[in-house]
Amino acid sequence: MTPITLEKRGHQAWITLNRPQVKNMLNGECFIGLADAWEEVRADDGIRVAVLTAAGEEHFCCGGDLGEVIPLWTGVRQPANEVEERLKADPMITDRVMLKEKPLYKPVIAAINGHALGGGTELLQATDIRIAAQHAQFSLPEPKVGIVPGAGSMVRLTRQLPWAHAMRILLGGEPVSADDALHMGLVSEVVPLAQLQARAEHYADSICRQAPLALQAIKRTALETHTLPWADAFRFEMEQAGAIMMSKDAREGPRAFKEKRQPQFTGE
Template sequence: MTASEPHVIFKKQDGIAYITLNRPEKRNAFSPEMLVRLCDIWRDVAADNSIRVALVTGAGNQAFSSGGDLGSVIPLMMRTREPVGEWEERFSSDRRQLYRAILRGTEFFKPVVSAINGHALAGGAEFVLATDIRVMAETATIGVTEVRRGLIAGGGSLVRLARQVPWATAMELALVGEPLTAAHALATGLVNRVVSQDQVLPMAEELARKISLGAPVALAKTKEAMVRSNGLPFDEAFKIEAQCTKDNAATADAKEGPRAFMEKRPPVYTGQ
């Protein structure tokens, strides 16, 4: 990467938002620039009705992301030094951007596929846990390693882990801090697919393309119902599901899908 290249590469194509963490020489560690750009990108993707799904990966073949840059992001988060330059100033104006950048929270409902091309550690693993469908290179590892640095995995992992994998596995990941192999991650259900490194992005793209065949609102409302109802008693969960179903039924796309099926033609969805 040259000095002029952005720390995140972003493009849109055929209903898919492609997001590439672009600091391969730093194992795609989160920089202030990367985090600020990611926040801007998620706002863009959320507002764009043409985008059905996002695909996140890391540049190079060594790392998806190694988490927060210990020389810039962590000192700024802990307020142990003053910001220098535009990106550090923008990041320091609202340090919660770290959490929004890696989708900590439940307000982003478009599907996200992660192509885990290399090691996903600390904040990088937390970012993976915020994604919905995960494709991992057989040579990669994933680990919530913060405790070994005297830190806590407060980017969503302490809430998400036990909802995504068995309790004992969640506690091992959080407390031992040792990365799991791709095979172990697959066996525990932490990832959907494990493939050779050269097939990670093609497989993730294939899954993203299949997702993009759905109607934008139907996709987002499906994810919203599943995320918001997770862990709630059935009565409360069914209310959320019913509201999401009602919201989607009011869209033009909900009428277009059945009409296109009856007319034996591909549906034309507008996100309305």
């Protein structure tokens, strides 16, 4: 069974965590598979949106497979195969998996089919639109086993949520329900599990009807200006807006509106 699958559906890339028998925990093959999948999404100009989901009906991702990955990185044991050799030689792979080292400016949708614990909750913070099944839960229990959620959460969560909500998740360790996550702003929408796939498809289809360069510029500006002073942020925004105004898509949009037809955006 392939632990990470990537299926291209037209302009969409559907990435699936595929270890339901072990709660979709991230082992070495998952780290490599996810890092490679994100790079393929980034490099393929035909892909306009990525959807991240998981196999099964109970767990989205219950974090890293601590028994396999942590001892390798801490030096407790030596690599036993080619996958572990690559992990040992690339300790920064987590940054690529969590989209920290190199941001992905294409929109990413998360279809959260169940519990997201530890690394699962950390992975979600690298996505943009997050749709959760009603039974999903979220938590960062790392301090209970003597470690920290160091794959992005200690920085991202307090920037994405109000302080008190972020610290409840970071310090409390107790699971947060899907409804509470919606109230906090951790997820965008909560739906019955049976509707999750359709809602993810709805958002992905909507994104594919819009100008891809414009969407990437919007996400790039939101990410890059988040901590800049206003004057610098507005300057960056204007640079992005100016570049988009020179694109072929920026001419196609108004032309299609005037001609009362759907625009045919090409990403140029």
